Amino acid sequence: MTTIYIDTNIVMNESFLRSSWSQSFLKACTLLQISVVIPEVVIDETKGNYPSHLRERAKSFQKAERELSKLIALQQQPLNVADLVEEYGGFLDELIEDHNVIIASYPKEITAKKLVEMSYQAKKPFKDGGEGHKDYIVWETIKSHIMRKLTSTPNIFVTNNVKDFCQPSEEGKFNLHPYLSEQIEEEILRPKIQVSLKNVLDETIMPLLEGMTLDDIPELNQQDIEHITNSALLEDLPQRTAFGFENVPFSNEVSISSVGEALIDHVSLAKADEQLVIRVSGTLEVEVGGFMEKFEIYHNEGETQFHVVDYDWNDHVAAVATSVEMEFELSVFYSVEEKKIIGHEIILPQETKDPWVYK
Numbered sequence: 001m002t003t004i005y006i007d008t009n010i011v012m013n014e015s016f017l018r019s020s021w022s023q024s025f026l027k028a029c030t031l032l033q034i035s036v037v038i039p040e041v042v043i044d045e046t047k048g049n050y051p052s053h054l055r056e057r058a059k060s061f062q063k064a065e066r067e068l069s070k071l072i073a074l075q076q077q078p079l080n081v082a083d084l085v086e087e088y089g090g091f092l093d094e095l096i097e098d099h100n101v102i103i104a105s106y107p108k109e110i111t112a113k114k115l116v117e118m119s120y121q122a123k124k125p126f127k128d129g130g131e132g133h134k135d136y137i138v139w140e141t142i143k144s145h146i147m148r149k150l151t152s153t154p155n156i157f158v159t160n161n162v163k164d165f166c167q168p169s170e171e172g173k174f175n176l177h178p179y180l181s182e183q184i185e186e187e188i189l190r191p192k193i194q195v196s197l198k199n200v201l202d203e204t205i206m207p208l209l210e211g212m213t214l215d216d217i218p219e220l221n222q223q224d225i226e227h228i229t230n231s232a233l234l235e236d237l238p239q240r241t242a243f244g245f246e247n248v249p250f251s252n253e254v255s256i257s258s259v260g261e262a263l264i265d266h267v268s269l270a271k272a273d274e275q276l277v278i279r280v281s282g283t284l285e286v287e288v289g290g291f292m293e294k295f296e297i298y299h300n301e302g303e304t305q306f307h308v309v310d311y312d313w314n315d316h317v318a319a320v321a322t323s324v325e326m327e328f329e330l331s332v333f334y335s336v337e338e339k340k341i342i343g344h345e346i347i348l349p350q351e352t353k354d355p356w357v358y359k
Contacts, residue, residue: 001266002204003035003151005104005142005191007159008045008134011038014197016050016088017095024214025197026099028205030221033267035151037102039141041134046092051085100222104145110137124177125164135164139180146189157191158200166193210270217269218276218334229262229280232330232344237286242351248288248322257321260285262328275342278332289321326350 014022029036058079096103115133122128125135146155157176159165166174174193175181184190194200201214209217220228240256248254264282271277292306293316306322313319329347334340 001033001035001152001264003037003153003155004029004200004204005037005039005145005155005157006042007138007157007161007165008042008049009160010158010197011042011046012049012053013160016046016053017092021197021201025201025205026095026101027217028201028209028214030099031217031225031267031269032205032208033222033225033264034205035102036099037104037142037145037151038096039104039138039145040106041137041141043092043096043103045134047089050088051081054084054088055081098221102151104141106137107140107144110140124179125161127164132164135161139165142191143180143183146184146191149189153188155189155191156194156200156204158194158197160195162193162195208268210268212269212271212276216271216276216336218336218339220278220334225267225278225280226262226264228278228332228341228344229264229282229330232332232346233259233262233284233328236344236346242288242348248290248324254288254290256286257289258287274336276334276336278334280330280332281328283325283327285323285325287321287323289319291317292320293317 011017011022017023017026026036028034058081061079095101115136118136119126119130119133122130125139126132142157145151157165162168162174165177165180167177169175174195176191176193181190194203237256237259242254242256262282262284264280266279266281268279269276270279291313306320308318308320310319327349329349331345331347332341333343333345335342
């Protein structure tokens with residue numbers, strides 16, 4: 001799944017994450033299991049910049065209010081900037097929690113001494129005069145998070161500070177500056193640049209919403225999708241007879257006895273009339289049981305792990321079981337009118353339907 005890193009200027013440009021674009025973006029990312037990562041320094045910058053921006057706009061508002069009061073009687077209460085700043089802090093913290101935004105901590109290896117030394121080198125993202133210590137911390141935070149592989153690729157860095165982080169491409173877009181790019185050895189891990197949340201929505205998120213708009217997205221979050229997925233798998237798979245699993249040391253006809261936690265790899269949505277289809281795919285570990293000739297148990301020589309459930313199932317075979325990792329594809333049908341799930345369907349791509357296929 002995609003991981004999206006957000007810079008301070010993007011937060012501020014989106015009305016400090018109060019714009020409709022940012023709300024739609026976070027809502028879609030939450031449902032589609034797209035990881036949103038904000039460096040801790042960006043959070044601190046956001047909370048630090050908010051009061052001055054609020055005071056500047058409050059001053060303009062109060063000036064307009066005075067002029068308007070000469071024409072009409074106003075009932076407006078005076079703005080309390082301190083209360084509004086405190087309210088915004090609560091709003092931001094709640095937004096982060098509700099949408100499972102990941103806060104990437106300051107890298108411990110960045111000391112005050114290192115900041116000074118790097119500023120005199122004046123290499124990107126520092127400016128020629130050495131300014132840009134917060135940009136440097138943003139980059140080092142993102143790089144550290146990527147290198148530790150805490151989330152999945154592809155990585156996207158959303159910033160419109162193209163002068164300090166980027167280099168123009170031949171297509172008129174922007175790429176990560178070569179000096180920064182070469183600091184991440186694996187090319188697949190290097191973040192692609194987007195300059196606005198709208199661009200991310202258009203190019204990354206909307207292709208996952210087949211025939212839908214952002215307004216069609218139901219009020220489901222990441223935990224809801226995980227709960228729905230695991231509940232459906234737990235409801236349908238135990239005691240299901242399946243065929244064709246690899247690395248099973250007994251007959252291909254097996255019975256699923258238990259189901260582990262699902263690891264979700266991909267989520268997409270499609271609209272069909274008044275129903276939404278939420279497609280979820282991933283992997284999970286299941287225990288499968290079957291039968292094995294008793295003499296084969298002694299000749300297995302540990303090639304495949306399994307355990308005997310009932311050695312005396314009959315005179316010739318024993319009941320055995322083993323754990324296998326399997327892929328799954330789940331389609332969840334959601335009624336727009338009733339605002340609830342009305343059904344689901346599970347496919348196991350590795351399963352062979354023909355019961356006469358043997359290993």
